[in-house]
Amino acid sequence: MSYVIHGATGAQGAPVVSVLAAAGKSVVALTRRADAAVAGARVRPLDYSSSSELADAYRGAEGLFVHLPAAAPGDREAYVRHIVAAVREARPARVVFSTSGSGIGAPASPPSIPVDSAAATLIAGLEASEVSYAVIAPRVFLENLLLPTVVEAVRGQGVLRYPLRADFPVSWASHQDIADVAAVLLERPDVTGTVGVGQFPAVTGPDLAEAFAARLGRDVRYEAITPAAMKESITPLLGEGAAAGVAAFYQALGALPDHAIRPEHSAQELLGVTPQSTARWLADIGF
Known part of the structure; x- marks a missing residue:
């Protein structure tokens, strides 16, 4: 059984690959770069343009990590349609989706995600597919x-x-924090819904x-x-x-009082995973 990671050479996907590979997991790295080499993973060149190709990549997967790339709104909606169709067909055992900080709403977790957004469409599609899934909701990336x-x-x-x-106050999170939470959520089907990821207190x-x-x-x-x-x-x-x-x-x-996670929905409370402090993050990246 393998773990399939979208955007495996990118800022969010690459750390997820590293965490899973370090744990001895079988990892399939999806990337649009045909010449990419990803340590600890089998590379599969693939974009979001074909639901049948995505389904082939997802089939038999123990877990799937998804986040939407930066693109024009119409393209993102097309990506979502293909991802949802592929999940429905292939039925991976577990899906974890990162909103990449796209939610803005009242000062509570989970954040409000615009109903007409690609992220909201993807979440609704996962819910309708009846696969096991969880949503990672970071606030702002360090x-x-x-x-x-x-x-x-x-x-x-x-x-x-x-x-x-x-x-x-903001609950800042690093890409490594997202990877750590994603790796845990991929193996925790008992945790569903939305998990806020970020520093607390903000x-x-x-x-x-x-x-x-x-x-x-x-x-x-x-x-x-x-x-x-x-x-x-x-x-x-x-x-x-x-x-x-x-x-x-x-x-x-700027119209909100804060952009902080709430403890009851946090990775700290739900998973026992504590995000890096700013000082630790700066040290880890060698600033």
Whole structure:
């Protein structure tokens, strides 16, 4: 029996492959790169364009890890249709889906996911398929702090600039946190529904700056910027459309009192898995 991992060479999928391979599991790494080599896994070049090909990859799987790649909304909806059709046909023993932080809603976990979104369609499809599944719901990824425009200001000016107000608590999580939770959920069919993944208690911008300061051995202060300023800084890196999406996300967050998980829905409570602190994450990535 094998574990099938989507996006196995990407930021979320690659750590899941590593965790499972280190545990001695048989792993099938799905990637759109035909020339990819993934340590500890059998590579299967495959995208989301064919439900029959996906079903062939899913068939007989002990577990399936899914997250949706960045793409135009129409493409993402097509991916979801193919994934759901393949799950219904192949019926893997267990499916774990990461929302990749796409949910925004009231300050409670699970987060509200727009009913017309691809993520909501996928969750509804998994529910209707009657396979065993769970949803991972991170809030904001710590890796977002590694954007060149953010890191350069931290290193060069001692300023952490980010589009969240200084008193806004967030349950930050790393890609490694997602992988650790996914690996457990793939083998825990007794845990269903949505699992919030992130730091608890949630931390603010000044808390993040303090962790950077401790790592660098010098002062780092936090400065809240507007979503529009963030958009302007990242447009050359991500493109106009993607940057606008990022800005809209943080604009929506600005209307909330926090973006924190709640203990009763957390990986800490449900699985006994505690996400990294910011300081530990910075040390682990060699910042």
